[in-house]
Structures are given as structure tokens and as C-alpha cells.
Amino acid sequence: MSTKPQRDPYFIDFPKRVSQIQEKMAQEDIDVYLGSRLRTLSWVTDAFCPWRSYIIIPAEGLPTAFTFVIDAARVADDSWLDEDHVLGYAPLGGMNQIAQISDFIKEELGVKKGRIGFESGLSNYLPEGNMTLFEYESFKGALSDCTFVNAHHIIDELAIIKDEGTINRFREASRIVDEGHKAVKEAISKGGWKNLTETEIAGIAALAMRRAGSVWEWSFTGGNEIASGYRTGLAGGACTPPTTRKLQAGQPLMVDIHAMFKLALGDHAHNYLIGPATDRQLWHAQNFIDIVSLTLKTYRAGISPVSLGEQMMDFAEEKGFAEYMVPGFEHGIGMLGDEWRIGPNDGPFAFWTNPDHVYRENEVLICAMQYACPEEDIGFRYENPIVIKKDKCEALSRFALRVEVIE
Secondary structure (H helix, E strand, C coil), rough: CCCCCCCCCCCCCCCHHHHHHHHHHHHCCCCCEEEHHHHHHHHHHHHCCCCCCCEEEEEECCCEEEEEEEHHHHHHHHHHHHHHHHECCCCCCCCCHHHHHHHHHHHHHCCEEEEEEECCCCCCCCHHCCCHHHHHHHHCCCCCCCCEECCCCCHHHHHHHHHHHHHHHHHEEEEEEHHHHHHHHHHHHHCCCCCCCCCHHHHHHHHHHHHCCCCCCCCCCCCCCCEEHHHHCCCCCCCCCCCECCCCCCCCCEEEEEEEECCCCHHHHHHHCCCCCCHHHHHHHHHHHHHHHHHHCCCCCCCCCHHHHHHHHHHCCCCCCCCEEECCCCCCCCCCCCCCCCCCCCCCCCCCCCCCCCCCEEEEEEEEEEEEEHHCCEEEEEEEEEECCCCCCCCCCCCCCCHHHHC
């Protein structure tokens, strides 16, 4: 076992993370933590586990990951854990995940009675990884003398405040995203947009980001999200996989692209108007820029989602464009080692962001805003990871905030 030296700007002390989990387990009298969520696997192993995977954390000592056998060697190679602590399961006698993990807990860890923490809950996106009913019933049958308790909150509470290595990974992922935006802007300038499709825009961005070091266009909403014309104004505006629709003069273009660096995610949306732009389009564009600018100036430690939202909607009402604003200003930073919702699960709606959550320094979230006017076939989106500071926020994408008119 080895970890990266402290001089590495992307260093994360994973053994410390395990110790923090084990401290929480001891406080709640949990003998074994059986993690199944993608965020948990990533946060503990530092490896991407796309197959159904599990992490077994004992009361003391190193955790052991279980993943589909075809990927176990690669996960072990990527992780700080050694090959003895990354095991593969397979559809063979005694080697399926239920049998193998249950035997491991009983025989290797010696836990035949006790409390097992597992992960269950609700999510608004598919690859969360909460334990299924079948898994739960099967594990309970195989470990019949154990008591199962939902313990997802242990990881959620520990992961919300980011260490410097994690934040630096997000900074690098955002730098990579900016390279994608530079390539798109260059491609569509000086008439280059003619005959380009949304899918080609997505590909131009993807190639530039790959060259800059991205290992995955991570979004589960279709990779890079590109919308043009009326599709930019679809109500909600939050999921636009690219189509073969060609860019057209006089219409908006929204470019929302994603990168991944060491499991940290870059996510930034930039907006254009393919000229000629009308006065009405420019009015919409200025509204959007004004409210995004004010939102970024308002984020800081000590405020809450509801207080920020109220301020922003009051501003939009005062300026006469509140009807075009989707009343949401953020979301969590994705599915790889970090939360989708923001803050601990203590709000009025189970497993959603608590609107009264008070931001603390070194939380990372996505400033995510949609402006949609479907009746005029126009809309804009802004997404950018931000780090909450004491009296401000740090926007990680440096690509300039504006709606650019491309002639």
C-alpha cells in the first residue's frame, strides 16, 4: 500500500478518510460498513467503479472492495488499495457478490453477529447505487444473526467539506473544460458554425478536453449537452443531449460540457447567439448575465439555498424577467465521490437538499441556473463548480461570463 507524497497538489489522505469512517462507525456501534453507492466507492478507493461494486469497511484495518471480476485488476491498479483488497465477484458457485461478501464478513472479518451499516435512500438520478431490495433481503438472509442499519449519512457528512487535494482536482477539471470551450469558440467563429451540428459541437469539445487530460465526459444526461435554437428554451432546460440539428443564423446555442480529472468533475455551460441577434434576444441575454453575476457575488459561507434563492428571485422580479427563471441556483457536484444534493440529509424532503442548509467554507457545489423563454425559442444555462469561501465564492471555470454574438 502506498499513497502519494504530500508535495503532490492532488494528494488525498485516503487512510485518514478510512479512519474517519471507522471513528463514526464506533460512535454508532457499527461493526461493518457495507457501502454500495458510487460516491462511496470513489471517495474511499480513489478508483472509478462503473460495474456494480461494494466496499467493505471493518471496524479496524483496511477496507476491501468487491467489483465485477473483469474489472477487478484495473480497479486495484488505479486504487491506493493493493490487489489483496480489491476482489472480483462472478456468476459462479460461491463467487457471486452476495455469497462472497457474506462469507468475507463472517470468515475473514469474523463478524457473525453485530451491526452492519448499509446504504439505502432515494435519488433523482440513476447511478446512485443504493442497495436494492433483492440485495438487502439476500444479505439479511446470509447474515441472519446481524442487524442491518442504514448508515449512508456517515459518508455524506464526512465528504461535504473538501480537502485541498480534492479542490485542486476540481480546479484542474475546470481548466480542462475551459480548453473545450476555447475549441468550440474557435470552431464556430468566422462563419465556422455553418453546417455544424449539435453532435459535432459536442465532439469538438470532447476532443479538446481529451487532449487536455480529461478521462471521461462524465454527465449521465448524454455526455456533453448541446442545444441550439428552440431546444435552448425547453422548460427546465437541464438535460439536452446533442442531436443532429444544424446550427442556424439568428438562433441561440448553449454549450454545456463536462470533464473528469482524478474523479473530480468539470462542468461549465457557455452561451452564444448566432447572429444576427435581435434586440429582444440581447435583452434576454443581458438579464441572464446580470442574475448570474449577482448570484456568484452572493455565494459565501453563512447563507443558505433558500436565502440566496429569495434574493435572486426578488432581483429578477424587480428587473421584469422572473417568469423566465427556473427557481433553482445550484446542484451538487455529481456522482463520483461527492453528493448530488447539498448538505446533510436533514431537510423537510428526504434525500433532497435542505433549503435551510448553511454553507460552510470549502464546500464545493455547482452554481446551476436556467433561463428559459420557450415561447420565443430562447434560453440560456449557466453551470460552474464553485468553492464556498468565508466572504465569497471561487468560480472554478475561468471562461468569461457572457453571451457571445457570433456573426
